[in-house]
Amino acid sequence: MSGLAFLIPVALLLGLGGLAAFLWSLGAGQYDDMDGAALRILIDEDGVSVPAAMTSATGREPGL
Amino acid sequence: MTVAIAHSEFALPGVRCAGCIAKIERGLAPMAGVRAARVNMTTRRVAIDHAPDLTPDQLRAALAGIGFEAQPIAAAAAAAATEDAGESRALIRAMAVAGFAAMNIMLLSVSVWSGASGATRDLFHWLSALIAMPTVAYAGRPFFASAWAAVRRGRTNMDVPISIGVILATALSLFETVTGGPHAYFDGAVSLLFFLLVGRVLDSVMRDRARAGVAALLRETAPGGAVELADGQTAWRRADEITPDMTLIVAAGERLAADGIVLRGDSRLDMSLITGESRPEPVAPASRVVAGTLNIDAPLAIRVTAAGEATTIAGIARLMDAAGQGRSRYVRIADRAARLYAPAVHLLALLSFAGWMIVGAGWHDALLVAVAVLIITCPCALGLAVPAAQIVAAGALMKRGVLIKDGSALERLAEADCVRLDKTGTLTLGRPTPVGALPLKGEERPVALALARASTHPVARALAIELQRAGVIAATLDDVRETPGLGVEGRVVGGGVGGLIARLGRTEWVGLGVAAHDGLETGFRLGEDAPKRLCFADRLRDDAAATVAGMKALGMDVGILSGDRGEAVRPVAAALGLTAQVRMRPEDKLAAIDRLKLAGHHVLMIGDGLNDGPALAAGHVSLAPASASDVGQTAADAVFMGDSLAPTLIAVRAARATRRIVGQNFVLAIGYNALAVPLAILGHVTPLVAAIAMSSSSLIVVANALRLRSCAR
Numbered sequence: 036m037s038g039l040a041f042l043i044p045v046a047l048l049l050g051l052g053g054l055a056a057f058l059w060s061l062g063a064g065q066y067d068d069m070d071g072a073a074l075r076i077l078i079d080e081d082g083v084s085v086p087a088a089m090t091s092a093t094g095r096e097p098g099l
Numbered sequence: 100m101t102v103a104i105a106h107s108e109f110a111l112p113g114v115r116c117a118g119c120i121a122k123i124e125r126g127l128a129p130m131a132g133v134r135a136a137r138v139n140m141t142t143r144r145v146a147i148d149h150a151p152d153l154t155p156d157q158l159r160a161a162l163a164g165i166g167f168e169a170q171p172i173a174a175a176a177a178a179a180a181t182e183d184a185g186e187s188r189a190l191i192r193a194m195a196v197a198g199f200a201a202m203n204i205m206l207l208s209v210s211v212w213s214g215a216s217g218a219t220r221d222l223f224h225w226l227s228a229l230i231a232m233p234t235v236a237y238a239g240r241p242f243f244a245s246a247w248a249a250v251r252r253g254r255t256n257m258d259v260p261i262s263i264g265v266i267l268a269t270a271l272s273l274f275e276t277v278t279g280g281p282h283a284y285f286d287g288a289v290s291l292l293f294f295l296l297v298g299r300v301l302d303s304v305m306r307d308r309a310r311a312g313v314a315a316l317l318r319e320t321a322p323g324g325a326v327e328l329a330d331g332q333t334a335w336r337r338a339d340e341i342t343p344d345m346t347l348i349v350a351a352g353e354r355l356a357a358d359g360i361v362l363r364g365d366s367r368l369d370m371s372l373i374t375g376e377s378r379p380e381p382v383a384p385a386s387r388v389v390a391g392t393l394n395i396d397a398p399l400a401i402r403v404t405a406a407g408e409a410t411t412i413a414g415i416a417r418l419m420d421a422a423g424q425g426r427s428r429y430v431r432i433a434d435r436a437a438r439l440y441a442p443a444v445h446l447l448a449l450l451s452f453a454g455w456m457i458v459g460a461g462w463h464d465a466l467l468v469a470v471a472v473l474i475i476t477c478p479c480a481l482g483l484a485v486p487a488a489q490i491v492a493a494g495a496l497m498k499r500g501v502l503i504k505d506g507s508a509l510e511r512l513a514e515a516d517c518v519r520l521d522k523t524g525t526l527t528l529g530r531p532t533p534v535g536a537l538p539l540k541g542e543e544r545p546v547a548l549a550l551a552r553a554s555t556h557p558v559a560r561a562l563a564i565e566l567q568r569a570g571v572i573a574a575t576l577d578d579v580r581e582t583p584g585l586g587v588e589g590r591v592v593g594g595g596v597g598g599l600i601a602r603l604g605r606t607e608w609v610g611l612g613v614a615a616h617d618g619l620e621t622g623f624r625l626g627e628d629a630p631k632r633l634c635f636a637d638r639l640r641d642d643a644a645a646t647v648a649g650m651k652a653l654g655m656d657v658g659i660l661s662g663d664r665g666e667a668v669r670p671v672a673a674a675l676g677l678t679a680q681v682r683m684r685p686e687d688k689l690a691a692i693d694r695l696k697l698a699g700h701h702v703l704m705i706g707d708g709l710n711d712g713p714a715l716a717a718g719h720v721s722l723a724p725a726s727a728s729d730v731g732q733t734a735a736d737a738v739f740m741g742d743s744l745a746p747t748l749i750a751v752r753a754a755r756a757t758r759r760i761v762g763q764n765f766v767l768a769i770g771y772n773a774l775a776v777p778l779a780i781l782g783h784v785t786p787l788v789a790a791i792a793m794s795s796s797s798l799i800v801v802a803n804a805l806r807l808r809s810c811a812r
Contacts, residue, residue, distance in 0.1 A: 043226065047203060054199040061191055071140030077117035 104134060105151040107158055108144050109169035110725055110740070119167070126165035127158075141497075143740070145169070160552075166567055187303045193238040194296040200234035201290040205790070208286040212787045224276040224283045231285040235269050238292050241299060257437035257478060260444045264473035265292060271470050282467065287474045287789045294479040294797045301486035302506055324349060324356035327400070338390075341406040349399045351583045352555030354391060357406040361386045364399035366584070368392045369557065391709065395556060397583040415685050415712055419734055422689055422717035431507045432761065433485045440478060448472045451780045464782070471784040475775045480796040484764035487804035492757040495811040500740035501722075501750045508736035511720035512754035514701045518650055519692065519714070521706035522661035522668055526643055526675070528742055529707060529726055531561040531619050531635035538631050539623065542596050545574035547623050550587045550603040553579045558621045558635050559587070559603065576601070586621070599626035606632060639671065642745040647675045649748040653755075656700070660688050662710050688714035705747055707731045722747055749811050756810040764800045771796040 060066070114120065120138045123145055127136035132150035139146065147158055162169040207223045215223060239262070246258035265288050272283040323337040327346040338356045341347065346362065349355055355368075367379035370392050379395050382388055388401060390410040407413065448469045455465035489506040496503055503509055520526055539547055548571050551563035576589035586604010591597055602609045602624045609622035609630045619637075624630040650657050659679035661668045672679040680691060688706075692714050695702050704711070704718030707727035715721040715734035723735035732738055739746035775792050778784050784792075 046206070047230075050199055050203050054195055057195050058192060061188060061195070066191075068139040068141045071120060071138060074117040074120060074140060078121040 103151050104148050105153070106146065106148055107155050108146050109155075109159065109162065111138070111143055111145055111162070111167050111169055113167050114138060114140065114143055114145075122165055123162070123167060127161060130161055133158075142502075163564070163567065168564065187300065190241065190296060190300045190303050193241060194293065194300050196234055197238035197289060197293040197296050200230050200238075201286065201293040203230055204286045204289055208786065208790070211283075220281070221276070221279050224272075224285075227283060227285040228273055228276050231269060231272075231289050234289055235265060235292065238289075238296060239265055242292075242295070255437075255441045256434065257441060257482065260441050260473065261291075261295060261477060261482075263445070264288075264470070264477045268470050268474055271466060282786055284470065284474060284786050284789065287786055287793065290790065290793060291474065291477050291479055294793070295477075295482045298482040298486045301483075301490040304490060324353070339407050341403055343403050343406060345403045345406075347401045347403055349394045349401060351394055351397055354393050355388060355401065356390060357401075357403045358387075358389045358410045359401040359403045359405075361388060362400045362402050364397055366397040366399050367395045369395055412709065415709055418686060418689060418713040419716045422713045423734070429507055429511060431485075432510055433481070436481065436765065437478075440481065444473065444476045444478075447476065447776065447780075454780070455782070468780065468782050471782070471789065472776065472779040474789050475779040475784055475792060476772050477793075478768070479793055480768035480771060480800045481765070483797055483800050484768050484804075485761055487801050488757050488760045488764060488807055491804050491807040492753050492760075492810055495808055496737075496746075496750060496753050499746055499749055499811045501737055501746045501753075501811075502740075503737045503750075505736070508720060509754045509757050511701070511736070512703065512751060513758035515655065515703035515720055515751065515754075517656045517695055517700040518703045518705065519658055519660045519688075519695075519718070520677075521688075521708065521711045521714075522659055522663055522671055522679070523637065524707035524726060525640075525705050525711075525724060526659070526671055526744070527637045527639055529637065529724070530564075531558050532638050533561070533565055534634040534636050534638075537562075537565065537633060539633075543623065543625050543628075543631070544569070544571045546576070546591055546596065546601045546625055547603060549573040549576045550579070550589060550601055550623075553589070554581055554587045554603070556586075558619060558633075561635055562603075562621070562633065591625075596625060601625045606630075639674065640742055640744040642743045644675055646744040646748045647677065650751065653748075653751060655703075655751075660691055660706075660711075660714065662688075662708075685710045685713050689717050692717045703751070706735075722750065753807075753810040757807060760804060760807055764803055767799055767803065768796060771799075 065072075111119075111123070114123070120140065123138050124136050127133050127145075127147065132153040134148040134150070136145060136147045138144070145162070149158065159169050204227045207227050211220050211223055242258045242261050242265070245256065246262035249256045249259055268284045268288040272285050272288070275281070275283045323335060324341065325333040325348045326336045326341060327333050327348055333348050336345075336356075341357050345357075347355070347357060347359060351366070361382050361384050363384060365381070365383050367381050368388060370380050370389075380392075382399070387404075388399075389412065390406075391412040405411075451472050452465045452469035455468050456462065460468075486506065489509050492509060493503045493506075523529055537544075544566055548563060548566040551559040551566065552573060553576075554560075575592040577592050579587065579589035581587045582604070584605070585608045586602060588600060588602040588604075591599050591601060602622075604621060606612065606620055606622040609624040611622045611630045611632055619635040621633050621635070622630050623633060647657055657677055659668060659672055659675075659677050660683055661679060661681050662683050662685075663681060665681045668679045668681045680687075683691070688711060692702050692704060696717075696719070701719040704714050704721040705723070706715055706721070707724050708731055711723075711731060712734045715723065715731060721735045722737050722739060723731040725732075725738050725740040727735070727738070737750060739750065771792070775784070778788070
């Protein structure tokens, strides 16, 4: 039982950590363009920076 | 510190690969005034943050320069999409929470099922309760809200049995936990929420876009115009500030902002937005002209007779709004199923409760059985049956260039038995394309491209697009001058032909004979070389004949409704073997659709222009090409991309395949219920059985829906 008392909270915390990570990635717009993400790895980066933050159509900054 | 930033989005039907993404983003980034550009491959759009003084037309020209045709997306539509995305996100969050909770409670439940007893079982039940209570409160909100709204109006929907089932199951399980009982259904209640939320998320991804904002779209066709003031000066006025009897000065290449009568000037107007007429209409003093048409050749002065809400174009918008009312009354298949389903489930649960009470079981056991019945019949598979099939079909269609706006569009598309097509821009490309190969020599091409880019004339634009597609790089020109009504000329700088004067325009202006037909001819001359005659025509879309034949093979009745003249429609109708009604005003098209409706037909309307707007809104279901006016795109249920008509037939076939799969899913879900309900009523359904039955039925339904992945071949 003493093992359980330690392991159950750990399991729940790990699960909550995963949930928090998912919600963050959702908010950061990582699921907005699944097809594009698959293709972008093929683009050669020769010193051109791809814009990181875009304002949404409502004009507010995403994330943060 | 914040700088004012405008945000524009464009549809890019031509984006296909990583190379395209890089080309566009890197091509736009160095442009003055562009702050950021990002291509979204999933929606085939590019979003651009830019300085407010960059107009959409300039951005469009820049994209054309990179080699991509772009269609601006109305701000209203973009904002609606963002709003939808917000709603989807709230649902995804609820789904994530429910998913996390379901997994953890299942883990705890496994030990209970495998025989944990006494203190351990109670501890695990308590832990489950700890996770389940907040989860049900948070993730259940979408269902509770909609169920409460239905109950308050004295109606019932799918969400009522779901809410009652979940709340009852949770409350009863809590009671079991407190009293140390053997069966807690926390896992069932939470995983039920999870499966249902998956269905909701899928459905909301296909959410109906706001159909409002037609008026806003109309404002975008002509935001305003130059008005002559009393002292002979001109000043820019917004469309809603223009009043009758003002004098409007319309430059060549500008859209009219109000209806009126021509005072001065001779020009030709592109009426296609209003009438679908492909040939420019010549106008002279005393001609009546309407807002939204495009002035092609020369400046006009117009005495305004109607402005704002009184214009012809605003009248068409009102017609469209009225026609669209009927479609919102369409009841989706899942809701129709719910009407039968919800009362049946409640009755069953109530009967089994009453039955066990009569047999002599305690209220506690009877309630347990009733809850088990509610959980086992809860429409998890039913809730997934429709959205899962529709999202897979919509995804498959998107890969073929058809964007379906909502799930009900697929259902209505499957019911269509009758097709009516507009001609200009739908059966044809709606833009001039060269007849045969361009008779231009190697050194003439860059010069022709540079001249064509300098003009807004539709034929010049068509020539520019054609040359860009062939990979021609524009030459550098000096002293470029556009003479309205004649053409463009300029002097070539550098290269082998430096210093020569080049002309592009009216055939007689460059030294050829008078144009043979509708003015879709232009002449080009470089220096003293022989002038070249370039013929253009609005040709049929690729696969138009095959598509029409395919629709007929599906047993659909196909016909043309065109606003164009009979002699322009006849060759098209003959080539496709269709009957056509010609010279139809927007209200005539609407009436034609209404007559078919009265005869009991479900009409699929395919059209692009404002003149099709009311018919698109009135049709049982409607499609528009991506090149359509904003109005057309707003009124249509789905938009298809590219120069081919084939996607329309693919969409119809996919919709019918979806209907078949949805039917199978219903049979599967109901069949499962028919098997499981007797077990529940007899009291054999423990939490373990409920969990297995629920998960397996949902998985079967989803697996069946996945067969639709190839429906758009």
